[in-house]
Amino acid sequence: MTRTRVIVADDHPTFRRGLGALLDSLENVELVGEAADGEAAVALAAQLVPDVIVMDLNMPGVNGVEATRRILRANPDIAVLVLTMLDEDEPVFAAMRAGARGYVVKGADTEDVLRALESVARGDAVFGPAIASRVLAYLTRPLSARDPILFPELSDREREVLELLARGMSNSQIAQTLVISPKTVRNHLSNVFTKLQVRDRNEAIERARRAGLGQPDDARAKSPSNLRPTD
Template identity: 60%
Template sequence: MAEPVIRVVLADDHPVVRGGLRALLESLPAFEVVGEAVDGDAAVREAQLTRPDVVLMDVQMPGVDGLEATRRIRTAMPDVAVLVLTMFDDDDTVFAAMKAGAQGYLLKGAEQVEIDRAIRAVVAGEAIFGPGVAARVLQHFAEPPAAREEVPFPQLTDREREVLDLVAAGRRNAAIAEELFLSPKTVANHISSIFAKLAVADRSAAIVRARDEGLGRSS
């Protein structure tokens, strides 16, 4: 009896990465790439159109990022699995991906056999993480609850959360740059990333979201 085909959507803004993943999967039995996406919005659309078994999701993409796309896909299509494949292995990103509903988390550079195993695992309903990520997850859940404080907007990095806190307090970019010892351009880049991750269009909307979560009150 033939092995069931696993239908995959690839979401990554780098065509070379998508091409490499497509070639890798097409070299393995029982995989079919049914769609590709260059950003989070496109990933959600492709998932809706093709109803794949799994989406291989990058985290940092233009516009809507992979974490928000994961959240939307898992909310609207809980039967579609999401396996994050990214360069980022920091705690904030790992746990934000888990909270968004990703069932697996691998780092780019994973071996073919590891990607093969991870895709099959998440499609079967299991949770799977690369070796380094798995150790971090286990350590996190081994900590007592008091040591794990919930932070607002877990999809943001610590630095982005600092910037958003100051934005919510009414600070302008120049003042934020001076306080955090950053260049104005770096602050502007952080703010653009914050807008994308929170799916807000402007500073006012970001301030409303931030103040609803208690930011901007200490400055």
């Protein structure tokens, strides 16, 4: 029988080792590595190419969302199952947009965690009961242009700069609006281009407007495209 090869990424050593020992004791699971932070998880994923990574989100340095994004960018066949204390909307949807196939809150029954692991290993998507209801509500509501769910990889300030850029403002106009220096605007835009993987202002504007930025709030709320996240 083929065993599911798993990496556990969590910055709490007691929890990480305990979960790793539990998984490794299962007949159909092989624990191939442990990571104490996101950077280590990315490196181990590239080296070991596991079937599943059980990923915490709140880790030092590179957090779980960014680690998930990097891992799946390099190898989209790896399944990421988020197992975390965070159950607020923003981390849930940020993890989804990064490509996580499952999201379970720590404290769930062991059987629920194991079922989730088996599901994502098969290629299914799975969310705990509390998370599933939020996902359903999210997919049926319009998004605000300033909702961090749209571009979770951006900081609040970077999202503000992108919004003004999508409105057609120049760097100097953005600087005046936000009461910051033109150099700071350029730095924020450089970060935006890098995080969104766009080449220039035009691509950034196009990406932002497809997501609903740069529009009046009332027009955005009526847009059918805002019923679900847009890349």
